[in-house]
Amino acid sequence: MLGNASKLAKMVKRFGVRGVLRNVPVWCRVAYDRYHERRLGIRTEGIIAVDELARIDGAQEHDAHAVFYQPWPYAKFKRMMRALPDVDPSRFTFIDFGSGKGRALVLAADHGFAHVVGVELFASLCDEARDNIERYRRKSGDTRSRIDVACMDAARYALPEGDLLCYFYNPFDEVVMQQVLAGIEAGVAAKPRRLVIGYANPVCHAVFDRAPTLRLVAANDSFRVYANHA
């Protein structure tokens, strides 16, 4: 307790009261994220540049269109789950396009999705995601959900059967996003079913806004949710 008080006093001295208060939301988010990392038994924090990933794994065709690795905060993910329109997780497959170290995959399984798929371009991130899935299984005892990691370019991924929740956390630019959406629309047209899209940090939202098959069902500063007309 005294230790915390003296740490706080040092920070006030260094950054001023306003500086400290400004950072409170960030510290709360970091503490909340760490709590969930421990609860789920996983390690998904950090930011990794595409150059660094390409150096480890070798160049990929869509490197130039990829966004760096960073996991989406736990609180925002939960908020997006609450905004979904009538999605029964036992009937939908959750697909994370650009799944990184697998935080959203584990969260989706924890949320009750029976089938979860991660699609990730970089092999080193796929390996970390598989490790995290194993850790989560050991910690939670969850043997019910099926969690697969497809280590490939999202633009080449073929959809599984059934209703789909497609999740994106700003994984790539508009060039790849257009190809991925075209693939999703073609798959759903070939086998009509429900499609819901959750797009976090929706930098390329125009791609989805102009898709005639989709309607916007929720939007705020952090994410957009779309659904098809099925």
Ligand SMILES: C[S@@+](CC[C@H](N)C(=O)[O-])C[C@H]1O[C@@H](n2cnc3c(N)ncnc32)[C@H](O)[C@@H]1O
């Ligand atoms: C911002 S991170 C999102 C991580 C994760 N979805 C989450 O919510 O915690 C974006 C991820 O997309 C991946 N990525 C970028 N381009 C890709 C592509 N063409 N195909 C598959 N994954 C890609 C990156 O390697 C990175 O792991």
